[in-house]
Amino acid sequence: MVTIKDIAKQLGISVSTVSRALNNHSDIKKETKLKVLETVKKLNYRPNSIARSLIHQRTFTVGLMIPDITDPFFSTIAVGAQELLSEQGYQVIIGNTLRDKDKEKHFIDSAIERKMDGLIVTPDHLDEELIELLANLSIPVVFLRRKPPKKLKLPYVDVNHYKGACEAVEHIISLGHRKIGYLGMPLESQIAIDRFQGYKDTLQKYDIPYIKDFIKLTGGRTIQSGRETMDQFIPKLPQMTALFAYNDLLAIGALESLAHHHIRVPEEISIMGFDDLEISSLYWIQLSTMSQPRNQMGRYAAETILKMMNPSVTNEIPEYIILDSTLVQRNTCTHVV
């Protein structure tokens, strides 16, 4: 490998002079600087950022821990974060955890040992061990899509799931529906709780009775599980005129089930999703849904971590950034007949 020493030797000058030439210091003659740059090209020298990192105690890398890059939801967030960070010279290291606890822990370990400058995380398994790990971290951390436990006192970026659910249900109600079901996830995550609460509170706000038979919770977060759960819904269907799903995947699963049972959407039942995935705008689906600003979430998380990594008086670090989701009206939600 060609190093700064080789250049110094070649020109008969010292390494410190070469270093200064390469880093645009002022105390160097223009002539020698040019000679150095010339030799750099000739020898195809490339600075070793490893050595640089060791001195500066900065690696210009940021870790981004997400559950699944295969999921367009998260990859879009990742792209948003990456765009901003790479503009600032940071390398983004994606940790794909597949919602596996050991992988989450392993990634944070690796972030410590590789001396990343910051960390953006969407942890799934936030148990005592992981909290302890994050608490002892000496680098900035931003939470994404999850409020950090009080103990941690870290900034976070999320959308207002509660408000989004309220608006979704409110829209359904504004179309005249009164018998509105909910197809959701078990109340194990805060997001699931918030969206369900939004559903319930909005019903109450409009004096619509809460009917337990209109609620069905699924196991997985896949189209398949949405479909299977909807199959169980079908018998009670005549009473229901609209259904609010926890997310687009479940909604699409429901659409599959309904199509399979020859129940017309939206004529016989209206369906509302949450997320606005790419596939939701497909010709055959055209799902009405709440769109989340995914790319922006990534960007805001990046912006926050940048502020934390480069502290200055003028840069206030926000406690949290809560974004709004927006209603996207397509073809699965219409006036009750």
Next chain:
Amino acid sequence: MVTIKDIAKQLGISVSTVSRALNNHSDIKKETKLKVLETVKKLNYRPNSIARSLIHQRTFTVGLMIPDITDPFFSTIAVGAQELLSEQGYQVIIGNTLRDKDKEKHFIDSAIERKMDGLIVTPDHLDEELIELLANLSIPVVFLRRKPPKKLKLPYVDVNHYKGACEAVEHIISLGHRKIGYLGMPLESQIAIDRFQGYKDTLQKYDIPYIKDFIKLTGGRTIQSGRETMDQFIPKLPQMTALFAYNDLLAIGALESLAHHHIRVPEEISIMGFDDLEISSLYWIQLSTMSQPRNQMGRYAAETILKMMNPSVTNEIPEYIILDSTLVQRNTCTHVV
């Protein structure tokens, strides 16, 4: 930051002894080793892999350059590569180029400066400059989804696009079709050339005349552009009984267009795709297609780069790995009436 020095100081021993304790060397007393490990825990010491890299001249990082992580096609490849590499202690750094030439160049630059141990690339803009850059690289490089130019002499992993196209068209023919159109990409990439050639050669093999009007090439690789191009096809449609599309996105665009024009698939026309995306198995689409072993491609690329990074006599480095695609029969391809 707590370093190896702090541990040495705390115990009144030398840093080299601590280092040997941490690296399982034999010339150390069990007693002192235990004391060291104890202090490591007490002080929450973490080895600094940056410093380690500097000495060992290895960073245990591998760069993975892909056009778009948002595309499930590439993210699945990435996951496959990541699985294998992280098992071996490597960190994967994903470079999302968005098919932008500057970003490709920038990522390779960054790979050099950060002293990555290896590189897996799917370059889009393989011009002289980029070839030169790759040629001067002192680290192993594996090409993915693209044959490297002769000048480079690097191993590559790909599927046999020609053979896949042949099998697809052969399957269509076996269903009795003789009037088979092609909806493709401009012949700018090798993949586009191979698939088109497979289409043409198979027609010839079965003495089916090649009709120019049955060929339409699109601009983009999106559903949208597939749809728009299909709209132009519609007038000539009565003569055609089947259509082979360059990939699933174009095929789905075609399905949209056909649905919009109330032309029934597969009753009036059969459609065949290539790639087997997740959405192709959706209830409303059920696209017959050629499935590419995406995860495996990533794994093989990882396996190859691992062999190159850890040379030994027993490990032969393959010149190339060509995988087969497999026919997935769904509902868009049926017997001609």
Next chain:
DNA sequence: AACGTTCTCGGTAACGTTACCGAAAGTCGA
């Protein structure tokens, strides 16, 4: 008791780079 062997440890240099300090050379005005 003297010897060779094994076990255990410390000191030093090195990886590639930059910060810092001091010194030599050049410049300028009086």
Next chain:
DNA sequence: TCGACTTTCGGTAACGTTACCGAGAACGTT
């Protein structure tokens, strides 16, 4: 021509770690 200042450079130490060599202690053998 002299001092003061500026310009330009080199040497050294440091970042955190490991490889290498040599030395002392402990041990057993004759």
